[in-house]
Amino acid sequence: MPSYFAIFGKTPALSAAELFAVFEREKIEAKPARVSAAGMIFETSRSDLARPDLGRSDLDFWSQLGGAVKAGEIIWKGKPNAQSELQAFLNRDLRERVPAGRIEFGISNYPLESGTHQGLTSPRGQTLIGAALKKILAADGRSVRRVTSREKNLSAVTINKNKLLGPGVEYCLFSDRAMTFVGITSWVQDYEEFAFREFTRPRADAIAGLVPVKLARMLLNLAAVPRDSTILDPFCGSGTIAAEALALGQKQVIASDLEERAIKETRENIRWTLTDLQRLSKQTLKVPVRILQSPAEEIDRALAGERVDAIVTEPYLGPPLRGRERTDELQRTLNELQKIYEKSFAAFARLLAPGSPVVFIFPIYKKGAAELSINDLTGIENAGFRPDPLLPERFRHTPGFALTARGGIIYSRPDQLVHREILRFRRI
Numbered sequence: 194m195p196s197y198f199a200i201f202g203k204t205p206a207l208s209a210a211e212l213f214a215v216f217e218r219e220k221i222e223a224k225p226a227r228v229s230a231a232g233m234i235f236e237t238s239r240s241d242l243a244r245p246d247l248g249r250s251d252l253d254f255w256s257q258l259g260g261a262v263k264a265g266e267i268i269w270k271g272k273p274n275a276q277s278e279l280q281a282f283l284n285r286d287l288r289e290r291v292p293a294g295r296i297e298f299g300i301s302n303y304p305l306e307s308g309t310h311q312g313l314t315s316p317r318g319q320t321l322i323g324a325a326l327k328k329i330l331a332a333d334g335r336s337v338r339r340v341t342s343r344e345k346n347l348s349a350v351t352i353n354k355n356k357l358l359g360p361g362v363e364y365c366l367f368s369d370r371a372m373t374f375v376g377i378t379s380w381v382q383d384y385e386e387f388a389f390r391e392f393t394r395p396r397a398d399a400i401a402g403l404v405p406v407k408l409a410r411m412l413l414n415l416a417a418v419p420r421d422s423t424i425l426d427p428f429c430g431s432g433t434i435a436a437e438a439l440a441l442g443q444k445q446v447i448a449s450d451l452e453e454r455a456i457k458e459t460r461e462n463i464r465w466t467l468t469d470l471q472r473l474s475k476q477t478l479k480v481p482v483r484i485l486q487s488p489a490e491e492i493d494r495a496l497a498g499e500r501v502d503a504i505v506t507e508p509y510l511g512p513p514l515r516g517r518e519r520t521d522e523l524q525r526t527l528n529e530l531q532k533i534y535e536k537s538f539a540a541f542a543r544l545l546a547p548g549s550p551v552v553f554i555f556p557i558y559k560k561g562a563a564e565l566s567i568n569d570l571t572g573i574e575n576a577g578f579r580p581d582p583l584l585p586e587r588f589r590h591t592p593g594f595a596l597t598a599r600g601g602i603i604y605s606r607p608d609q610l611v612h613r614e615i616l617r618f619r620r621i
């Protein structure tokens with residue numbers, strides 16, 4: 194069975210959860226061999242995951258992800274002390290992959306547990322391997338260049354710039370106490386497209402709060418629903434999640450917000466996104482996005498009995514914080530938010546069939562070293578929902594994964610006063 198690897202982005206627990214959700218949506222039976230903050234190695238009977246990008250109109254497996262930065266196939270595994278075998282393997286493999294002309298290659302390394310950053314997969318080992326490979330190949334008269342960078346590992350930018358997806362080669366080395374794996378990188382994230390949508394869309398209301406585009410993509414994937422299902426964002430703000438749903442190829446999208454300003458911004462951003470996607474796929478996209486103005490607490494009425502298949506939303510997280518608020522003020526805001534959320538879930542219950550998902554963000558307020566959040570989920574459960582853990586139990590305690598006690602995944606930057614906790618629920 195082929196094995197693959199994915200290297201995770203800045204929020205590894207979320208990247209892992211996204212990958213599990215996409216396995217579910219694509220009905221891919223995947224057996225994780227290693228899950229760590231660096232990434233995941235898994236086996237699957239699917240043999241086509243190493244193929245490069247299939248193009249925009251048909252996103253390939255990897256390009257649909259927001260949380261993976263590199264991926265490829267595992268091509269060798271051995272005991273961590275099998276250093277000469279590894280060296281011989283790389284020497285042979287590189288000659289086969291680049292039979293003639295100049296050889297350009299790079300090596301990145303990812304320890305799978307702490308304390309195993311030694312031997313050939315340590316930075317020093319990596320340098321030694323690279324140097325030895327270069328020497329052997331040069332002695333054979335091959336012109337060879339090893340691509341290095343100031344970063345610890347080669348970034349997607351460096352890989353693209355040096356054409357290491359072909360004709361050049363990048364090897365990723367992984368190791369823990371039991372095993373060393375070698376992967377060959379066959380895909381890197383389309384960081385330019387994400388950045389373009391993030392920074393070029395016409396409306397970005399930073400004060401009302403904006404979900405980063407990659408996070409929007411991950412939230413959508415966590416819903417794990419097919420492309421032709423209807424997705425609703427009832428707190429759409431400037432429409433980032435709805436727009437990203439289009440980029441992901443969703444065919445039915447509904448966006449709604451309480452404020453007229455948000456509706457206007459969403460309309461503008463959606464129009465811009467459709468034009469942008471047209472530029473990329475060179476075909477006219479006619480995805481009717483419905484944009485409604487309604488309080489989320491009454492969204493079922495606004496949809497007049499219509500059903501949706503999934504709700505993916507970053508709700509109102511309270512007024513922007515300055516850091517000077519007293520604990521009792523913060524607590525009061527959280528109590529108000531809890532009421533809005535509970536009423537909204539009661540409306541969601543009337544829109545969703547049993548089993549349908551709600552991917553929802555809860556605020557965590559930072560007050561010095563303390564954290565305040567909405568702890569009581571019984572109102573939401575009583576509205577007809579059960580929490581649906583984002584990660585299988587055995588991976589929740591993976592070092593480097595930021596999870597809350599109830600299994601929510603934290604998405605944050607250290608300087609933020611409001612951290613996001615991502616939770617998924619299912620309609621009972």
Ligand SMILES: C[S@@+](CC[C@H](N)C(=O)[O-])C[C@H]1O[C@@H](n2cnc3c(N)ncnc32)[C@H](O)[C@@H]1O
Nearest residue numbers: 402403404428430431432433451488489507509
């Ligand atoms: C954090 S923003 C969402 C931002 C959005 N994810 C984006 O990236 O553009 C929350 C939005 O909820 C809206 N809102 C506040 N209370 C609401 C309610 N009760 N029902 C629906 N929308 C509400 C606000 O107008 C605001 O646009």
